[in-house]
Amino acid sequence: MSVRAAESDDYLAVLRYAPGALMAMRGSAGIDVATFRRDVAGLAALLPDKPHLVNLCQDRYRFMVGFAAALERGQVTLMPSANTPGMLQDLASDYPGLYAVTDGAPPDLPHLPFPPVLPSAEEASLLIRGDQPAVVLFTSGSTGRPKPVPKRWSTLVSSARAAGDRLGAAEFEGGCVVGTVPHQHSYGLESIILLAWQFGLTVSTLSPLFPADVSAALQAAPAPRLLVTTPVHLRALVADTVAMPAAGLILSATAPLPSELAEAAEARFQAPLIEIYGCTEAGQIATRRSTRTSEWHCFKGVALYQEGGSWWAKGAAVEGIAPVQDVIEPTAPETFRLGSRSADLVNVAGKRSSISYLNHQLLAVPGVVDGTFVMDEVSGQAVPRLRALAVAPGVSAEQIMQALRCRIDPAFLPRPLILVASLPRNRLGKLVRDDMLKLAEQAAE
Numbered sequence: 545m546s547v548r549a550a551e552s553d554d555y556l557a558v559l560r561y562a563p564g565a566l567m568a569m570r571g572s573a574g575i576d577v578a579t580f581r582r583d584v585a586g587l588a589a590l591l592p593d594k595p596h597l598v599n600l601c602q603d604r605y606r607f608m609v610g611f612a613a614a615l616e617r618g619q620v621t622l623m624p625s626a627n628t629p630g631m632l633q634d635l636a637s638d639y640p641g642l643y644a645v646t647d648g649a650p651p652d653l654p655h656l657p658f659p660p661v662l663p664s665a666e667e668a669s670l671l672i673r674g675d676q677p678a679v680v681l682f683t684s685g686s687t688g689r690p691k692p693v694p695k696r697w698s699t700l701v702s703s704a705r706a707a708g709d710r711l712g713a714a715e716f717e718g719g720c721v722v723g724t725v726p727h728q729h730s731y732g733l734e735s736i737i738l739l740a741w742q743f744g745l746t747v748s749t750l751s752p753l754f755p756a757d758v759s760a761a762l763q764a765a766p767a768p769r770l771l772v773t774t775p776v777h778l779r780a781l782v783a784d785t786v787a788m789p790a791a792g793l794i795l796s797a798t799a800p801l802p803s804e805l806a807e808a809a810e811a812r813f814q815a816p817l818i819e820i821y822g823c824t825e826a827g828q829i830a831t832r833r834s835t836r837t838s839e840w841h842c843f844k845g846v847a848l849y850q851e852g853g854s855w856w857a858k859g860a861a862v863e864g865i866a867p868v869q870d871v872i873e874p875t876a877p878e879t880f881r882l883g884s885r886s887a888d889l890v891n892v893a894g895k896r897s898s899i900s901y902l903n904h905q906l907l908a909v910p911g912v913v914d915g916t917f918v919m920d921e922v923s924g925q926a927v928p929r930l931r932a933l934a935v936a937p938g939v940s941a942e943q944i945m946q947a948l949r950c951r952i953d954p955a956f957l958p959r960p961l962i963l964v965a966s967l968p969r970n971r972l973g974k975l976v977r978d979d980m981l982k983l984a985e986q987a988a989e
Contacts, residue, residue: 551671556701558612558670561744562717568605569720570749572764575605578667580612586662587645588613592654596639596680598622598632599728600646604749606658607727608737610645615672615697623728624682625690626970627651638692674698681730683824693825695863703827703861704738706843710831711818713743716792720746720765723772724753726971731797734828735772735820745770753777753971755784768792771813775801776914776973782808783913791815796834797822798972800900802907806834821882826857826866830880839879848872848880890919890930892955902956906932909947911939914967917958918980931984932958935966962987 551557559577561567566574587609591597597614599621601607614621622639624631629652636642636653644655672678678697682690708714723736740747752761758781762769769791773781778796781788782805791813796806797820806817821840822828829848830840842848846859848868855868871883888899902917915934934944941961948957964987968979 554673554675555671556674556698558615558672559741565718565744566746566766567740568608568747568749569765570605574746580609581667581670582665583609583662584612584616584670585665585668587658588616588668589663589665590656590659591617591619591645592643592656594619594641594643596620596622596642598624598627598635598642598644600627600644600648600651600655601658602751603647603658604723604727604736604747604751606647608747609662610658611733611737612668612670615676615678616668616670618676620677620680620694622680622682623730623733625729627728631690672697674701679733681824691825693863693866695827699827699861699863700734700738701742702845703734703843704742706845706861707734707820707828707831708739708743710841710843711739711793711795713739713745716768716770717744718746718766719768719770719792720748721770721772722748722758722761722765723751724758724777725772725774725798726751729972730824730827731820731822731972732772735795735797755781755786755788759786759788762789762791770795771815774798774973775805776969778805778809779914782812788812793818795820797828798974800904801834802904803834803838810835823866823869826862826868829857829859829861829868839875839881842878842880848874890956892930897953897956902930902932902952905948905951906934906944908951909936909939909944912936912944914969916967916975916980918977918984920981920984930956930958931981932961933964933967933980933984933987934961935964 561577565577567577567580568575597619599607599610601610611621622635632651632653644651646655647658674697676697678700679695681693721736721740723732725732748761748765750761752758770793771791772795792815794813794815794817801819810817818831819834820828821830829846830842832840843861846861848857855872856865857868858865873881873883890897899917906915913935917930917932920929920931941963945961962984969975
Protein backbone atom coordinates (compact mmCIF):
# COMPACT_ATOMS: atom_id res chain seq x y z
CA MET A 545 0.00 0.00 0.00
CA SER A 546 1.40 3.40 -0.91
CA VAL A 547 2.08 6.12 1.61
CA ARG A 548 -0.50 8.29 -0.14
CA ALA A 549 -3.21 5.71 0.56
CA ALA A 550 -2.12 5.41 4.20
CA GLU A 551 -2.97 9.03 4.96
CA SER A 552 -6.02 9.73 7.09
CA ASP A 553 -7.83 12.69 8.54
CA ASP A 554 -5.41 12.65 11.48
CA TYR A 555 -2.10 11.67 9.84
CA LEU A 556 -0.38 13.32 6.88
CA ALA A 557 2.54 11.92 4.89
CA VAL A 558 5.95 13.56 4.93
CA LEU A 559 6.77 12.01 1.54
CA ARG A 560 4.53 11.37 -1.48
CA TYR A 561 6.68 9.53 -4.00
CA ALA A 562 6.18 6.52 -6.24
CA PRO A 563 8.00 3.40 -4.97
CA GLY A 564 11.66 3.44 -5.96
CA ALA A 565 11.63 7.12 -6.90
CA LEU A 566 14.64 9.35 -6.35
CA MET A 567 14.08 12.02 -3.71
CA ALA A 568 17.55 13.61 -3.71
CA MET A 569 20.51 14.10 -6.05
CA ARG A 570 24.03 14.39 -4.67
CA GLY A 571 26.01 15.46 -7.71
CA SER A 572 25.15 12.83 -10.32
CA ALA A 573 24.24 10.18 -7.75
CA GLY A 574 20.60 9.63 -6.85
CA ILE A 575 19.22 8.78 -3.40
CA ASP A 576 15.96 6.85 -3.43
CA VAL A 577 13.04 7.15 -1.03
CA ALA A 578 13.75 3.85 0.76
CA THR A 579 17.31 4.94 1.56
CA PHE A 580 16.04 8.26 2.90
CA ARG A 581 13.48 6.51 5.11
CA ARG A 582 16.18 4.25 6.56
CA ASP A 583 18.48 7.22 7.17
CA VAL A 584 15.67 9.07 8.93
CA ALA A 585 14.95 6.10 11.19
CA GLY A 586 18.66 5.71 11.93
CA LEU A 587 19.09 9.34 12.95
CA ALA A 588 15.79 9.46 14.85
CA ALA A 589 17.08 6.66 17.11
CA LEU A 590 20.10 8.84 18.00
CA LEU A 591 18.25 12.06 18.82
CA PRO A 592 18.21 12.95 22.52
CA ASP A 593 14.84 12.96 24.22
CA LYS A 594 14.34 16.73 24.19
CA PRO A 595 11.46 18.83 22.84
CA HIS A 596 13.32 21.37 20.67
CA LEU A 597 16.28 21.34 18.32
CA VAL A 598 17.93 23.65 15.85
CA ASN A 599 19.07 21.96 12.63
CA LEU A 600 22.41 23.52 11.62
CA CYS A 601 23.27 21.02 8.87
CA GLN A 602 24.63 22.86 5.83
CA ASP A 603 24.39 19.81 3.61
CA ARG A 604 20.85 19.85 2.25
CA TYR A 605 20.37 16.08 2.39
CA ARG A 606 21.52 15.92 6.01
CA PHE A 607 19.21 18.82 6.85
CA MET A 608 16.28 16.94 5.30
CA VAL A 609 17.14 13.77 7.22
CA GLY A 610 17.39 15.78 10.44
CA PHE A 611 14.13 17.62 9.84
CA ALA A 612 12.23 14.40 9.06
CA ALA A 613 13.82 12.60 12.04
CA ALA A 614 12.63 15.39 14.35
CA LEU A 615 9.09 15.01 12.97
CA GLU A 616 9.29 11.25 13.50
CA ARG A 617 10.31 11.80 17.13
CA GLY A 618 7.71 14.52 17.75
CA GLN A 619 10.35 17.20 18.27
CA VAL A 620 10.00 20.80 17.11
CA THR A 621 12.64 22.33 14.83
CA LEU A 622 13.48 25.95 15.59
CA MET A 623 14.39 27.98 12.50
CA PRO A 624 15.94 31.34 13.47
CA SER A 625 16.58 34.00 10.84
CA ALA A 626 20.34 33.67 11.48
CA ASN A 627 22.47 31.03 13.17
CA THR A 628 24.84 33.45 14.87
CA PRO A 629 26.24 32.55 18.34
CA GLY A 630 24.22 35.35 19.94
CA MET A 631 21.00 34.19 18.29
CA LEU A 632 21.58 30.59 19.38
CA GLN A 633 22.23 31.69 22.96
CA ASP A 634 18.99 33.67 22.96
CA LEU A 635 17.15 30.57 21.73
CA ALA A 636 18.78 28.41 24.40
CA SER A 637 17.54 30.86 27.05
CA ASP A 638 14.00 30.85 25.66
CA TYR A 639 13.83 27.08 25.01
CA PRO A 640 15.39 25.13 27.91
CA GLY A 641 16.89 21.84 26.81
CA LEU A 642 17.53 23.07 23.27
CA TYR A 643 20.11 21.08 21.32
CA ALA A 644 21.53 21.23 17.81
CA VAL A 645 22.12 18.75 15.02
CA THR A 646 25.16 19.87 13.04
CA ASP A 647 27.53 18.76 10.31
CA GLY A 648 30.00 21.62 10.86
CA ALA A 649 31.73 23.49 13.64
CA PRO A 650 30.19 22.63 17.02
CA PRO A 651 27.92 25.39 18.38
CA ASP A 652 28.07 26.62 21.96
CA LEU A 653 25.12 24.52 23.12
CA PRO A 654 24.44 20.78 23.46
CA HIS A 655 24.69 19.19 20.04
CA LEU A 656 24.64 15.95 18.08
CA PRO A 657 27.18 15.75 15.24
CA PHE A 658 25.56 14.23 12.17
CA PRO A 659 27.21 10.79 12.03
CA PRO A 660 29.29 9.94 8.95
CA VAL A 661 27.52 6.57 8.84
CA LEU A 662 24.00 6.19 10.17
CA PRO A 663 23.02 3.03 12.05
CA SER A 664 21.08 0.40 10.16
CA ALA A 665 17.34 0.71 10.64
CA GLU A 666 13.98 -0.22 9.19
CA GLU A 667 12.29 2.42 7.03
CA ALA A 668 10.56 5.18 8.96
CA SER A 669 6.83 5.41 8.23
CA LEU A 670 6.87 9.22 8.20
CA LEU A 671 3.15 9.57 8.82
CA ILE A 672 2.78 12.54 11.16
CA ARG A 673 -0.24 13.74 13.09
CA GLY A 674 -1.55 16.89 11.44
CA ASP A 675 -1.88 18.71 14.75
CA GLN A 676 1.72 17.94 15.76
CA PRO A 677 3.84 21.09 16.30
CA ALA A 678 6.50 20.95 13.59
CA VAL A 679 8.52 24.17 13.45
CA VAL A 680 8.95 27.52 15.08
CA LEU A 681 9.92 30.12 12.50
CA PHE A 682 11.26 33.52 13.51
CA THR A 683 10.82 36.94 11.97
CA SER A 684 14.00 38.68 10.80
CA GLY A 685 14.25 40.96 13.82
CA SER A 686 15.09 43.93 11.61
CA THR A 687 12.78 46.11 13.72
CA GLY A 688 13.27 44.45 17.11
CA ARG A 689 13.67 41.04 18.79
CA PRO A 690 12.74 38.19 16.42
CA LYS A 691 9.17 36.99 16.96
CA PRO A 692 8.47 33.23 17.14
CA VAL A 693 5.90 31.84 14.71
CA PRO A 694 4.93 28.23 15.55
CA LYS A 695 3.37 26.03 12.86
CA ARG A 696 1.76 22.62 12.95
CA TRP A 697 2.53 19.87 10.45
CA SER A 698 -0.93 20.19 8.85
CA THR A 699 -0.30 23.88 8.14
CA LEU A 700 3.01 23.16 6.43
CA VAL A 701 1.46 20.37 4.35
CA SER A 702 -1.57 22.46 3.37
CA SER A 703 0.69 25.33 2.33
CA ALA A 704 2.97 23.11 0.24
CA ARG A 705 0.04 21.39 -1.48
CA ALA A 706 -1.75 24.67 -2.18
CA ALA A 707 1.43 26.12 -3.69
CA GLY A 708 2.10 23.00 -5.73
CA ASP A 709 -1.45 22.91 -7.08
CA ARG A 710 -1.15 26.53 -8.19
CA LEU A 711 2.26 25.92 -9.80
CA GLY A 712 1.22 22.72 -11.56
CA ALA A 713 3.91 20.81 -9.65
CA ALA A 714 2.31 17.45 -10.44
CA GLU A 715 3.42 17.92 -14.05
CA PHE A 716 7.06 18.04 -12.86
CA GLU A 717 6.98 14.76 -10.90
CA GLY A 718 10.38 13.10 -11.25
CA GLY A 719 12.02 16.44 -12.06
CA CYS A 720 14.52 18.19 -9.84
CA VAL A 721 14.45 21.29 -7.62
CA VAL A 722 17.61 23.41 -7.50
CA GLY A 723 17.62 26.17 -4.88
CA THR A 724 19.96 29.11 -4.39
CA VAL A 725 18.23 29.97 -1.09
CA PRO A 726 19.06 28.47 2.31
CA HIS A 727 16.98 25.53 3.48
CA GLN A 728 17.06 26.93 7.03
CA HIS A 729 14.66 29.71 6.04
CA SER A 730 10.88 29.42 5.58
CA TYR A 731 11.12 30.09 1.82
CA GLY A 732 13.72 27.37 1.31
CA LEU A 733 11.87 24.94 3.55
CA GLU A 734 8.54 25.50 1.80
CA SER A 735 9.56 25.93 -1.84
CA ILE A 736 12.49 23.53 -2.05
CA ILE A 737 11.96 20.77 0.50
CA LEU A 738 8.25 20.58 1.31
CA LEU A 739 7.17 21.25 -2.28
CA ALA A 740 9.42 18.41 -3.45
CA TRP A 741 8.29 16.02 -0.71
CA GLN A 742 4.60 16.57 -1.41
CA PHE A 743 4.83 16.33 -5.22
CA GLY A 744 7.43 13.64 -5.81
CA LEU A 745 10.25 15.91 -6.92
CA THR A 746 13.96 15.24 -6.54
CA VAL A 747 15.92 17.74 -4.42
CA SER A 748 19.42 18.76 -5.46
CA THR A 749 21.62 18.69 -2.36
CA LEU A 750 23.74 21.50 -3.84
CA SER A 751 23.25 25.08 -2.65
CA PRO A 752 24.75 27.05 -5.57
CA LEU A 753 25.32 30.77 -5.20
CA PHE A 754 27.43 32.07 -8.09
CA PRO A 755 26.26 31.85 -11.73
CA ALA A 756 28.77 29.16 -12.71
CA ASP A 757 27.67 27.04 -9.74
CA VAL A 758 23.99 27.48 -10.61
CA SER A 759 24.71 26.45 -14.19
CA ALA A 760 26.57 23.32 -13.02
CA ALA A 761 23.82 22.38 -10.58
CA LEU A 762 21.15 22.70 -13.26
CA GLN A 763 23.25 20.68 -15.71
CA ALA A 764 23.48 17.85 -13.16
CA ALA A 765 19.76 17.93 -12.36
CA PRO A 766 17.31 15.70 -14.25
CA ALA A 767 14.70 17.58 -16.26
CA PRO A 768 12.26 19.16 -15.78
CA ARG A 769 14.21 21.54 -13.58
CA LEU A 770 12.73 23.99 -11.07
CA LEU A 771 14.95 26.86 -9.97
CA VAL A 772 14.06 28.41 -6.59
CA THR A 773 15.81 31.74 -6.18
CA THR A 774 15.53 35.46 -5.32
CA PRO A 775 15.60 38.76 -7.24
CA VAL A 776 19.16 39.45 -6.06
CA HIS A 777 20.36 36.11 -7.41
CA LEU A 778 18.38 36.54 -10.63
CA ARG A 779 20.01 39.90 -11.26
CA ALA A 780 23.45 38.25 -11.09
CA LEU A 781 22.36 35.24 -13.17
CA VAL A 782 20.91 37.42 -15.93
CA ALA A 783 23.98 39.67 -16.06
CA ASP A 784 26.51 36.82 -16.28
CA THR A 785 27.56 35.29 -19.60
CA VAL A 786 27.87 31.67 -18.44
CA ALA A 787 25.59 29.30 -20.36
CA MET A 788 22.43 28.30 -18.48
CA PRO A 789 20.44 25.12 -19.12
CA ALA A 790 16.73 25.58 -19.76
CA ALA A 791 14.49 25.28 -16.74
CA GLY A 792 10.88 24.15 -16.54
CA LEU A 793 9.93 26.78 -13.97
CA ILE A 794 11.53 29.59 -11.95
CA LEU A 795 10.28 30.60 -8.52
CA SER A 796 11.23 33.92 -6.93
CA ALA A 797 10.43 35.44 -3.52
CA THR A 798 11.72 37.54 -0.58
CA ALA A 799 11.74 40.91 -2.41
CA PRO A 800 9.85 42.75 -5.17
CA LEU A 801 10.83 41.65 -8.68
CA PRO A 802 10.92 44.35 -11.39
CA SER A 803 9.06 43.26 -14.53
CA GLU A 804 12.16 43.99 -16.66
CA LEU A 805 14.20 41.53 -14.59
CA ALA A 806 11.42 38.95 -14.80
CA GLU A 807 11.37 39.22 -18.59
CA ALA A 808 15.16 38.87 -18.79
CA ALA A 809 15.08 35.83 -16.49
CA GLU A 810 12.37 34.10 -18.52
CA ALA A 811 14.41 34.63 -21.67
CA ARG A 812 17.62 33.45 -19.96
CA PHE A 813 16.14 30.19 -18.67
CA GLN A 814 13.47 29.68 -21.36
CA ALA A 815 10.90 29.15 -18.61
CA PRO A 816 8.01 30.96 -16.93
CA LEU A 817 8.86 32.84 -13.75
CA ILE A 818 6.39 32.80 -10.88
CA GLU A 819 6.68 35.11 -7.88
CA ILE A 820 5.51 33.84 -4.50
CA TYR A 821 4.09 36.30 -2.00
CA GLY A 822 4.12 35.67 1.71
CA CYS A 823 5.73 36.47 5.03
CA THR A 824 7.03 34.53 8.00
CA GLU A 825 3.80 34.94 9.97
CA ALA A 826 1.37 33.91 7.21
CA GLY A 827 3.62 31.73 5.07
CA GLN A 828 3.22 31.64 1.30
CA ILE A 829 -0.27 32.78 0.32
CA ALA A 830 -0.31 34.03 -3.30
CA THR A 831 1.47 33.97 -6.67
CA ARG A 832 1.71 35.95 -9.87
CA ARG A 833 3.50 35.67 -13.19
CA SER A 834 5.31 38.99 -13.14
CA THR A 835 5.71 39.33 -16.90
CA ARG A 836 1.95 39.18 -17.41
CA THR A 837 0.26 40.85 -14.47
CA SER A 838 0.80 43.05 -11.44
CA GLU A 839 -2.01 41.26 -9.57
CA TRP A 840 -1.45 38.54 -6.99
CA HIS A 841 -3.75 35.51 -6.92
CA CYS A 842 -4.43 33.96 -3.50
CA PHE A 843 -3.95 30.23 -3.02
CA LYS A 844 -7.14 28.20 -2.91
CA GLY A 845 -8.72 28.50 0.52
CA VAL A 846 -6.68 31.53 1.58
CA ALA A 847 -8.64 34.68 2.36
CA LEU A 848 -7.41 38.20 3.14
CA TYR A 849 -9.43 40.67 5.15
CA GLN A 850 -8.96 44.03 6.86
CA GLU A 851 -9.62 44.67 10.52
CA GLY A 852 -8.42 47.35 12.89
CA GLY A 853 -6.53 49.14 10.15
CA SER A 854 -4.41 46.04 9.38
CA TRP A 855 -4.62 43.18 6.91
CA TRP A 856 -4.89 39.53 7.96
CA ALA A 857 -4.72 36.14 6.27
CA LYS A 858 -6.60 32.95 7.15
CA GLY A 859 -7.16 29.51 5.66
CA ALA A 860 -5.84 25.95 5.82
CA ALA A 861 -2.42 27.06 4.56
CA VAL A 862 -2.15 29.67 7.34
CA GLU A 863 -1.57 28.95 11.02
CA GLY A 864 -4.68 30.42 12.62
CA ILE A 865 -5.09 34.08 11.64
CA ALA A 866 -1.84 35.80 10.67
CA PRO A 867 -0.91 39.44 10.06
CA VAL A 868 0.10 40.60 6.58
CA GLN A 869 2.70 43.36 6.68
CA ASP A 870 1.85 45.02 3.36
CA VAL A 871 -1.04 47.26 2.38
CA ILE A 872 -3.47 45.15 0.34
CA GLU A 873 -5.44 46.68 -2.53
CA PRO A 874 -8.15 44.12 -3.49
CA THR A 875 -9.00 43.87 -7.20
CA ALA A 876 -11.40 40.89 -6.94
CA PRO A 877 -12.38 38.35 -4.25
CA GLU A 878 -9.18 36.33 -4.78
CA THR A 879 -6.78 38.86 -6.33
CA PHE A 880 -4.99 41.95 -5.09
CA ARG A 881 -2.20 44.42 -5.67
CA LEU A 882 0.33 45.48 -3.07
CA GLY A 883 0.74 48.94 -1.62
CA SER A 884 3.81 49.89 0.36
CA ARG A 885 4.44 48.64 3.87
CA SER A 886 4.11 51.33 6.51
CA ALA A 887 7.78 50.86 7.40
CA ASP A 888 8.66 51.35 3.73
CA LEU A 889 6.94 54.72 3.36
CA VAL A 890 8.94 57.94 3.32
CA ASN A 891 7.43 61.35 4.10
CA VAL A 892 9.72 64.33 3.53
CA ALA A 893 8.43 67.94 3.54
CA GLY A 894 4.86 66.72 2.95
CA LYS A 895 5.87 64.57 -0.02
CA ARG A 896 5.45 60.80 0.02
CA SER A 897 7.42 58.01 -1.60
CA SER A 898 8.63 54.55 -0.64
CA ILE A 899 11.99 52.92 -0.14
CA SER A 900 11.10 50.24 -2.71
CA TYR A 901 10.32 52.87 -5.36
CA LEU A 902 13.53 54.78 -4.62
CA ASN A 903 15.54 51.55 -4.75
CA HIS A 904 14.01 50.77 -8.15
CA GLN A 905 15.17 54.15 -9.47
CA LEU A 906 18.66 53.70 -8.03
CA LEU A 907 19.07 50.24 -9.56
CA ALA A 908 17.91 51.59 -12.93
CA VAL A 909 20.91 53.96 -13.10
CA PRO A 910 23.44 52.60 -15.65
CA GLY A 911 26.46 51.13 -13.89
CA VAL A 912 24.73 50.48 -10.55
CA VAL A 913 24.85 46.74 -9.90
CA ASP A 914 23.41 46.86 -6.39
CA GLY A 915 22.12 49.54 -4.09
CA THR A 916 19.59 50.61 -1.50
CA PHE A 917 18.18 53.63 0.25
CA VAL A 918 18.00 53.63 4.03
CA MET A 919 16.05 56.04 6.21
CA ASP A 920 18.00 57.24 9.23
CA GLU A 921 15.95 58.65 12.08
CA VAL A 922 18.48 61.15 13.47
CA SER A 923 17.99 62.16 17.08
CA GLY A 924 17.03 65.82 17.42
CA GLN A 925 16.01 66.17 13.77
CA ALA A 926 12.34 66.45 12.84
CA VAL A 927 12.95 65.25 9.29
CA PRO A 928 14.47 61.79 8.69
CA ARG A 929 17.63 61.65 6.63
CA LEU A 930 17.73 59.48 3.53
CA ARG A 931 21.04 57.86 2.74
CA ALA A 932 21.85 55.53 -0.14
CA LEU A 933 24.47 52.85 -0.59
CA ALA A 934 25.49 51.85 -4.10
CA VAL A 935 27.77 49.27 -5.67
CA ALA A 936 28.85 50.77 -8.99
CA PRO A 937 32.35 49.88 -10.19
CA GLY A 938 33.72 52.59 -12.49
CA VAL A 939 30.92 55.07 -11.81
CA SER A 940 31.29 58.10 -9.55
CA ALA A 941 28.85 59.16 -6.87
CA GLU A 942 28.23 62.43 -8.71
CA GLN A 943 27.30 60.58 -11.92
CA ILE A 944 24.76 58.53 -10.00
CA MET A 945 23.38 61.64 -8.31
CA GLN A 946 22.98 63.36 -11.68
CA ALA A 947 20.97 60.39 -12.94
CA LEU A 948 18.83 60.34 -9.78
CA ARG A 949 18.02 64.06 -10.18
CA CYS A 950 16.30 63.12 -13.44
CA ARG A 951 14.39 60.27 -11.83
CA ILE A 952 13.19 61.32 -8.38
CA ASP A 953 11.94 64.42 -6.59
CA PRO A 954 14.79 66.48 -5.06
CA ALA A 955 13.26 65.95 -1.60
CA PHE A 956 14.21 62.27 -1.81
CA LEU A 957 17.76 62.62 -3.09
CA PRO A 958 20.12 60.77 -0.73
CA ARG A 959 22.24 62.81 1.64
CA PRO A 960 24.75 61.33 1.17
CA LEU A 961 25.13 58.70 -1.55
CA ILE A 962 27.93 56.35 -0.48
CA LEU A 963 29.80 54.01 -2.81
CA VAL A 964 30.67 50.63 -1.28
CA ALA A 965 32.28 47.45 -2.57
CA SER A 966 29.27 45.29 -1.61
CA LEU A 967 26.13 45.33 0.48
CA PRO A 968 25.77 43.12 3.59
CA ARG A 969 23.09 40.86 2.09
CA ASN A 970 22.31 37.45 3.55
CA ARG A 971 21.75 34.31 1.46
CA LEU A 972 18.17 35.44 0.80
CA GLY A 973 19.41 38.76 -0.56
CA LYS A 974 17.87 40.63 2.37
CA LEU A 975 19.37 43.60 4.19
CA VAL A 976 19.02 44.48 7.87
CA ARG A 977 18.65 48.19 8.54
CA ASP A 978 21.19 48.27 11.39
CA ASP A 979 23.80 46.57 9.16
CA MET A 980 23.24 49.18 6.44
CA LEU A 981 23.56 52.09 8.86
CA LYS A 982 26.75 50.62 10.30
CA LEU A 983 28.19 50.21 6.80
CA ALA A 984 27.25 53.78 5.94
CA GLU A 985 29.00 55.08 9.07
CA GLN A 986 32.12 53.05 8.33
CA ALA A 987 32.25 54.22 4.71
CA ALA A 988 31.85 57.84 5.75
CA GLU A 989 34.83 57.74 8.13
